[in-house]
Amino acid sequence: MLGRQTIATINLSALEHNFDYFDGLALNSKTMPVIKADAYGHGAVEVAKALEPKVSAVAVAFLDEAEILRNSGIQLPILLLEGAMKPEELSICARENFWTMVHRKEQFDWLRDLPDIQRPTVWIKIDSGMHRLGIPISEAAKVLSDNAELFCSDTILCSHFASADELANPMTLSQLSSVLALSEQFKLPLSLSNSPAIQGWPQTHQAWNRLGIGLYGGDAIIEQPNTNVKPVMTLVSKVIALRTIDAGETVGYGQTWTAQRKSRIATLAIGYADGYPRHAKQGTPAFINGQRVGLVGRVSMDMITFDVTDVETVKYHDDVELWGENISVDEVASYADTISYDLLAGVSLRVKRCYV
Numbered sequence: 001m002l003g004r005q006t007i008a009t010i011n012l013s014a015l016e017h018n019f020d021y022f023d024g025l026a027l028n029s030k031t032m033p034v035i036k037a038d039a040y041g042h043g044a045v046e047v048a049k050a051l052e053p054k055v056s057a058v059a060v061a062f063l064d065e066a067e068i069l070r071n072s073g074i075q076l077p078i079l080l081l082e083g084a085m086k087p088e089e090l091s092i093c094a095r096e097n098f099w100t101m102v103h104r105k106e107q108f109d110w111l112r113d114l115p116d117i118q119r120p121t122v123w124i125k126i127d128s129g130m131h132r133l134g135i136p137i138s139e140a141a142k143v144l145s146d147n148a149e150l151f152c153s154d155t156i157l158c159s160h161f162a163s164a165d166e167l168a169n170p171m172t173l174s175q176l177s178s179v180l181a182l183s184e185q186f187k188l189p190l191s192l193s194n195s196p197a198i199q200g201w202p203q204t205h206q207a208w209n210r211l212g213i214g215l216y217g218g219d220a221i222i223e224q225p226n227t228n229v230k231p232v233m234t235l236v237s238k239v240i241a242l243r244t245i246d247a248g249e250t251v252g253y254g255q256t257w258t259a260q261r262k263s264r265i266a267t268l269a270i271g272y273a274d275g276y277p278r279h280a281k282q283g284t285p286a287f288i289n290g291q292r293v294g295l296v297g298r299v300s301m302d303m304i305t306f307d308v309t310d311v312e313t314v315k316y317h318d319d320v321e322l323w324g325e326n327i328s329v330d331e332v333a334s335y336a337d338t339i340s341y342d343l344l345a346g347v348s349l350r351v352k353r354c355y356v
Contacts, residue, residue, distance in 0.1 A: 252297025
């Protein structure tokens with residue numbers, strides 16, 4: 001392979017394993033994989049193709065993402081989590097079997113203006129405390145009552161948990177209670193659980209669960225790392241330069257790291273333009289030749305540097321794992337004061353994908 005050898009290897013067997021694991025935690029629910037943002041950087045088309053035999057539907061953020069999947073031969077129903085942006089999109093959704101989230105009163109009017117045959121399957125989003133999208137819980141009963149004639153057998157009531165990754169936070173049970181009451185009143189099935197709720201809040205499992213970060217092997221609950229899931233993406237770059245510097249010399253922009261001893265520095269062909277976190281701290285780990293090494297100096301646009309003084313075998317063109325099977329993406333994220341979602345979804349198109 002010519003060109004830069006910075007590659008994200010996507011393990012589709014690990015993906016299927018993770019899906020089966022989470023699906024098995026909620027045997028009375030359907031599990032919907034969330035493959036928005038190009039499947040969190042893993043490749044939405046390839047992920048959808050791998051999971052298509054196992055699932056009844058997938059979720060993306062908006063129409064553009066759904067059309068990419070449909071144009072690539074994916075036949076599954078596709079839920080638009082952000083719903084239709086304009087009335088004209090509803091007819092497209094009906095034609096293409098895109099399910100759409102209805103999250104404000106105006107969108108019910110759009111539906112009512114369409115003939116029955118041009119109305120798509122809808123999920124109704126209730127704002128039970130996230131305060132991002134959805135009919136406010138205080139208005140929900142009236143809005144649902146006013147629009148009950150638009151419901152069909154496939155209509156789902158939906159909400160999103162704000163703090164399900166915090167097992168001691170009472171917010172999740174409060175949200176659950178309020179939406180359960182609506183579900184019972186209007187006889188509508190529910191979709192509530194995201195990855196942390198599937199893992200940590202079994203009482204929230206309903207007709208549909210929505211599986212995001214857990215599908216890709218990230219920790220859904222940081223305080224409860226899940227050893228049952230496998231990393232799906234392994235991000236690897238190559239050593240493109242090696243140099244030895246003396247104690248007192250510095251590395252990188254701004255001279256933010258100073259060698260305390262004679263040190264061997266490896267330069268890798270990856271940087272923040274590829275999605276490696278710009279704010280990764282000194283000591284952020286990587287894995288080379290069976291050993292952990294630490295980041296030194298600032299992350300540049302196209303390159304980063306590691307102190308490999310204690311790894312005697314390092315040579316030009318060696319592989320270095322930035323995250324994956326040996327270095328958790330969640331650990332790297334913690335060194336950059338962010339989350340695994342951000343790192344995985346941020347891997348840019350400059351990085352080659354290899355599917356195994």
